[in-house]
Amino acid sequence: MKKTDILEKYLPRMENVLLILHDLQNNSRMNYLSEKDLSLVAHHLNTTLSSIYGVASYYSMFSLTPRGAHIIRICRSPVCHCAGVDDVFNELARILKLDVGATTPDRLFTLETTECLGQCDLAPAMTIDHVVYGKLTAASIATIIAQYRKKSASQGD
Ligand code: FES
Structure with missing residues (x-):
């Protein structure tokens, strides 16, 4: 448009x-x-x-610099912290080879942190674009990222 x-x-x-x-x-x-x-x-x-x-x-939801096609926001608030989000975040950063605020070289993902997503019952939680992912583990993070990469590859992004 x-x-x-x-x-x-x-x-x-x-x-x-x-x-x-x-x-x-x-x-x-x-x-x-x-x-x-x-x-x-x-x-x-x-x-x-x-x-x-x-x-x-x-407003933190707006970016004045170019970002990736998919925005990952991982919650770092207390409930998610207690539920082990640090392990999930570390695995995510390792898989994507990214620091907070950075974008993958293929411009597929930007990694951001956020305050409570209002999904505490799903802690640890994150969103990718507008989709909520909860009860995250290091293993489930790898699967989710692989799905996005596979979908992107099949679309020729
Ligand atoms: S503290 Fe993470 S969703 Fe509420």
């Missing part, structure tokens, strides 16, 4: 700024908001680039 088509879905009101930014980011191949995106939003809402930049940089 063209960016101008996305903008036209929303009335030019500041109360729509988060919806617009989400929509633009969700339609970005690299899962981020470019400076051009922010300028388009500022123009659409008849406000300044700095005010839009302020909103986009405040």
Whole structure:
């Protein structure tokens, strides 16, 4: 979908700024908001680039730098911590050869940490894009990542 088509879905009101930014980011191949995106939003809402930049940089769900096709968010809050998320995280970092905030060279995954996902009954938990994965173990992490890689390879990504 063209960016101008996305903008036209929303009335030019500041109360729509988060919806617009989400929509633009969700339609970005690299899962981020470019400076051009922010300028388009500022123009659409008849406000300044700095005010839009302020909103986009405040919320952790927005990225102002290119990311991978899939965003992994692993919970580091207390319930998941007690349930062993550190072992899961270490295995994930080992498999992907990534530090927090980094993207795999093939641009398939970006690894992020997050506060509670609201899925404590599934601890330790993570999301990949909008899918929740819970009761994670080092073994299950390897299987999940392998599934994404297999799917990507079959789609020729
Ligand atoms: S503490 Fe991890 S989902 Fe709530």
